Amino acid sequence: MEAIALRISAPVVVVARPHVTTAGLRHALGDCLLAAMFLLATLPAARELSFSLAGAANLVWLTGAAIMAVMSFARFAPRTSTVNLRTLAASGGMLILPCFMRPTNLSIGALATTGLIFELFAVALTQVARVYMGRSFGILPANRGIVTKGPFRWVRHPIYFGWLILSIGYAMSYPNERNIMLIAATLPFMVWRIDEEEAHLSADPEYRRYMDRVRYRFWPGLV
Numbered sequence: 001m002e003a004i005a006l007r008i009s010a011p012v013v014v015v016a017r018p019h020v021t022t023a024g025l026r027h028a029l030g031d032c033l034l035a036a037m038f039l040l041a042t043l044p045a046a047r048e049l050s051f052s053l054a055g056a057a058n059l060v061w062l063t064g065a066a067i068m069a070v071m072s073f074a075r076f077a078p079r080t081s082t083v084n085l086r087t088l089a090a091s092g093g094m095l096i097l098p099c100f101m102r103p104t105n106l107s108i109g110a111l112a113t114t115g116l117i118f119e120l121f122a123v124a125l126t127q128v129a130r131v132y133m134g135r136s137f138g139i140l141p142a143n144r145g146i147v148t149k150g151p152f153r154w155v156r157h158p159i160y161f162g163w164l165i166l167s168i169g170y171a172m173s174y175p176n177e178r179n180i181m182l183i184a185a186t187l188p189f190m191v192w193r194i195d196e197e198e199a200h201l202s203a204d205p206e207y208r209r210y211m212d213r214v215r216y217r218f219w220p221g222l223v
Contacts, residue, residue, distance in 0.1 A: 004166040034106070060119040060169075065099075067127065078142030082200045091139050093189030097182050098167040105176040117122060118169025126162035133159075141193075141200040146207050151220050154220045156211065157194055161218040164190060 107115060130137060132150030137159075151158035165184065171179040194217060201207040217223055 021132075041126040060116065060166075062124055063123065067123075078138060078144050078202070080203075081140055081142035082136075082196065083140055087140050087193075087196050090189055091141075091194035092191045094186060095139065096161070097186045097189065098170075100175070101167070101170055101182050102176070103165055104178075105174055107175050109174055111172055111175065115169045115172030119163050119173060120169075122162040122164075122166035124171060126159050126166070129158040131160065141197040142199055143204055146201070146204065146210055148210055148214075152214070153214050154214065155218055156198075156214050157217050160194065163179045164218075194216075 020106065106112070109207045132152060133147050136144035136147055138144055164186070167183055171183050198207075198211070201209070
């Protein structure tokens, strides 16, 4: 009888290699740079913490900047984005200028109390808005999905408004010439940044419908 040989092949194990792309690396680098910027903003506040009303305002600023840094690592990659000198300048000016404020010339009385209230309101507003945004948080103009719930039902840019109010509250707690000038310089960059973002998002019909429903950028009935 002729012998029959059976050949049994060993199973082939295919190991998937991580898929690294230029876009992915660019997104990761952007996350790191953004987080580093917000962490640098906490350094002056961390050196000036104290058990006082102004010290509490400093702690609120530190907390808000630290949360922004952490959130920088939890973002969706955008569907589309606009990265050019205009968007980099507008975004950088809006975010970086307030980070140069310094905790000197402590305010007292009603001004200090109002500054702290502004900061607490701003942190609460921005964090609630971020909960509704989820991982759609971003800095440069990009489409990560249109968010229309929570604070976004009343205004189109609650996080930018919160960042502005947080900065104003900090300047009220530490009313020196440097801080006031930085707030004044931040405003045109913020308006420019919003214009760039809305120009980008307007390519999406869903966002155009959203703009028709929600007319105001910062505060219902005013701006």
